[in-house]
Amino acid sequence: MILATHAVVGAAIGRLIPNPLVAFLVGFISHFAIDAIPHWQYRLASMVHRNGPMEDDMVINRKFIWDLARTGLDFAAGMVLSILLFQGTNNLSHISIPLVAGAVGGVLPDALQFAYFKIRREPFTTLQKLHNRAHSKEHLNAFPYGLVWQTLVAAIAVIVSKLIL
Numbered sequence: 001m002i003l004a005t006h007a008v009v010g011a012a013i014g015r016l017i018p019n020p021l022v023a024f025l026v027g028f029i030s031h032f033a034i035d036a037i038p039h040w041q042y043r044l045a046s047m048v049h050r051n052g053p054m055e056d057d058m059v060i061n062r063k064f065i066w067d068l069a070r071t072g073l074d075f076a077a078g079m080v081l082s083i084l085l086f087q088g089t090n091n092l093s094h095i096s097i098p099l100v101a102g103a104v105g106g107v108l109p110d111a112l113q114f115a116y117f118k119i120r121r122e123p124f125t126t127l128q129k130l131h132n133r134a135h136s137k138e139h140l141n142a143f144p145y146g147l148v149w150q151t152l153v154a155a156i157a158v159i160v161s162k163l164i165l
Contacts, residue, residue: 002041002042002078002150003078005034005151006034010103011085012157012158013106014098014102015086015098015165016161020100024104024105025105027105028105028109031105032134033134035109035135036136037149042070042074045067053132054128058117078107112124
């Protein structure tokens with residue numbers, strides 16, 4: 001899943017849970033749940049695939065800077081989209097902390113993968129194993145279809161969140 005999808009789903013959770021810590025934790029868990037759904041994701045040019053997913057790495061070079069910019073834009077788009085979907089533009093002076101906590105929790109497992117690639121110690125090793133186990137083995141590599149599917153997942157999260165509260 002792209003980070004924007006994880007952010008919107010996490011924000012939908014944060015909208016329903018008034019406690020920021022709980023919203024963050026449930027958003028974090030949601031990451032693994034929606035990663036289990038077959039999806040498309042963009043390729044990271046700095047990613048090096050080796051003898052199995054626990055051996056993968058990210059090389060810090062010019063390609064990494066490009067990947068960092070792309071994932072940063074993806075994250076920012078997800079946060080802005082989350083705030084606009086759940087708060088609109090009328091109340092931007094007071095952004096909901098649980099909403100942001102849920103969105104950040106939803107995105108964090110992907111960021112922690114980089115920590116695993118560079119540190120390869122606990123708790124990152126266990127988290128990476130969980131991430132690999134939860135992640136769908138089936139990928140929707142056809143770009144428009146995979147992105148449409150993710151949009152549908154995010155839309156369902158938004159609709160359910162708005163129906164409940």
